[in-house]
Amino acid sequence: MDETPFGDADDDSLHEECGVFGIFNRTDAAPFVTLGLHALQHRGQEAAGIVAFDGTQFHIERHAGLIGDTFTKQAVLERLPGHAAIGHTRYSTSGGGGLRNVQPFFAELSAGGFAVAHNGNITNAMTVQRELQRRGSIFSSTSDTETILHLVATSAARLFTDKLIDALSRLEGAFSLVGLAPEKMVGVRDALGIRPLVLGDFEGSPILASETCALDIIGATFVRDIEPGEMVIITEDGIESIFPFQARRPRFCIFEYVYFARPDSNIEGRNVYDIRKKIGAELARESHAAADVIVPVPDSGVPAAIGYAQESGIPFELGIIRNHYVGRTFIQPTDAIRHMGVKLKHNANRAVLEGKRVILVDDSIVRGTTSQKIVQMVRDAGASEVHMRIASPPTRSSCFYGVDTPEKAKLLASRMSVEEMADFINVDSLAFLTIDGLYRAVGEPSRNAHAPQFCDACFTSDYPTSLTDVEGADNVRQLSLLGGVS
Numbered sequence: 277m278d279e280t281p282f283g284d285a286d287d288d289s290l291h292e293e294c295g296v297f298g299i300f301n302r303t304d305a306a307p308f309v310t311l312g313l314h315a316l317q318h319r320g321q322e323a324a325g326i327v328a329f330d331g332t333q334f335h336i337e338r339h340a341g342l343i344g345d346t347f348t349k350q351a352v353l354e355r356l357p358g359h360a361a362i363g364h365t366r367y368s369t370s371g372g373g374g375l376r377n378v379q380p381f382f383a384e385l386s387a388g389g390f391a392v393a394h395n396g397n398i399t400n401a402m403t404v405q406r407e408l409q410r411r412g413s414i415f416s417s418t419s420d421t422e423t424i425l426h427l428v429a430t431s432a433a434r435l436f437t438d439k440l441i442d443a444l445s446r447l448e449g450a451f452s453l454v455g456l457a458p459e460k461m462v463g464v465r466d467a468l469g470i471r472p473l474v475l476g477d478f479e480g481s482p483i484l485a486s487e488t489c490a491l492d493i494i495g496a497t498f499v500r501d502i503e504p505g506e507m508v509i510i511t512e513d514g515i516e517s518i519f520p521f522q523a524r525r526p527r528f529c530i531f532e533y534v535y536f537a538r539p540d541s542n543i544e545g546r547n548v549y550d551i552r553k554k555i556g557a558e559l560a561r562e563s564h565a566a567a568d569v570i571v572p573v574p575d576s577g578v579p580a581a582i583g584y585a586q587e588s589g590i591p592f593e594l595g596i597i598r599n600h601y602v603g604r605t606f607i608q609p610t611d612a613i614r615h616m617g618v619k620l621k622h623n624a625n626r627a628v629l630e631g632k633r634v635i636l637v638d639d640s641i642v643r644g645t646t647s648q649k650i651v652q653m654v655r656d657a658g659a660s661e662v663h664m665r666i667a668s669p670p671t672r673s674s675c676f677y678g679v680d681t682p683e684k685a686k687l688l689a690s691r692m693s694v695e696e697m698a699d700f701i702n703v704d705s706l707a708f709l710t711i712d713g714l715y716r717a718v719g720e721p722s723r724n725a726h727a728p729q730f731c732d733a734c735f736t737s738d739y740p741t742s743l744t745d746v747e748g749a750d751n752v753r754q755l756s757l758l759g760g761v762s
């Protein structure tokens with residue numbers, strides 16, 4: 277599985293939908309946010325926004341496109357003066373509403389200006405929105421993030437922090453949030469801690485970021501993960517930490533370790549690259565096949581393939597080369613071009629594959645269309661056998677916590693057995709990592725069926741929160757179209 281250009285209807289990938297970054301008490305804060313968001317670009321490539329505060333005024337810039345194409349322009353950065361700034365980078369479905377849904381969201385509230393950006397998805401956003409609309413609220417977007425602003429605005433609490441706690445207490449789902457108010461930056465993680473959020477420090481300036489790779493880019497120091505259910509309030513006086521929500525057993529997204537997070541990030545004490553290699557080693561132990569070469573589907577399958585090769589003793593080879601210069605485009609390609617999509621991105625390396633028994637390693641199978649094309653490409657390059665090994669359990673259910681997933685019916689594993697999938701993608705054998713194998717790779721003895729240690733709902737359908745909006749909808753896709761774009 278790998279990313280494809282935005283707007284490609286043939287896209288066969290899961291997409292993390294957001295990355296957040298904020299820095300406080302730093303002269304010229306916005307360029308630091310630009311760099312942080314650049315490091316988080318893998319979490320969202322469609323659009324980005326930055327809000328800066330200069331002590332008197334908030335300044336807002338929101339643009340479509342990659343960070344490097346927009347926020348590196350001098351003119352844009354000059355419009356973002358200030359000593360504190362937060363930013364957001366975003367992926368959304370093509371029906372996700374354009375610039376009006378780009379974060380951070382900002383509003384002048386009775387308590388002062390407030391900007392907010394979040395990673396995750398609020399699973400009762402539509403229900404809360406309808407209730408607010410009945411009471412007179414007017415929404416300017418279809419983003420669930422705007423719901424947070426409205427709830428803060430309408431809270432009866434007196435102090436800003438209490439208003440925010442009041443607002444967030446009404447919400448279900450996943451949110452790792454950064455907020456900016458006059459003279460304070462806040463960071464909040466939902467009680468389950470589904471999405472990551474870390475605290476860093478750059479020469480005394482506190483930072484909040486989705487992943488540690490966003491600290492590394494500016495040479496900042498990792499301080500600690502924000503805890504599930506924690507709110508940090510950062511002011512000139514220091515950092516206050518409170519736990520205002522009802523405590524729950526954390527359920528961090530296990531798919532962050534499989535695919536979403538950058539391999540050089542550390543999350544909750546684990547290095548993502550190291551976990552991916554362990555996943556590959558588990559896969560090799562669970563589903564060995566006699567083969568001549570281990571070949572990753574680049575780039576996301578590489579660390580697991582290295583782990584598989586090290587464990588099995590079968591040589592690792594780059595039998596598929598990825599072209600990194602396939603630009604992202606907002607123009608829908610023609611049908612003919614769309615069907616060429618995989619070849620534009622990947623090419624088989626015949627010198628490695630010809631006459632060989634190949635084990636292909638990929639991180640997951642979504643619709644199966646990319647796998648089909650990759651396998652055919654490897655066969656066309658002369659492989660004598662193709663065995664596919666997947667570094668996660670079958671993806672059978674949609675994610676409602678900030679990952680853009682096709683509806684369940686479109687997930688290959690929701691409608692086919694493993695044998696049927698093997699036929700569909702035309703491999704000699706197909707095996708997935710077991711759920712316990714995945715848990716072992718992240719350092720747990722096994723999945724605790726009564727009290728799962730992680731969110732793994734896309735594999736198990738065991739959702740850790742209510743799905744209020746979905747349960748009331750005929751089409752489960754509705755949630756991600758209307759609310760799941762943050």
Ligand code: SF4
Pocket residue numbers: 470529530531532674675676677678679731732733734735
């Ligand atoms: S459903 Fe899957 S992708 Fe979504 S939060 Fe849970 S584990 Fe992560």
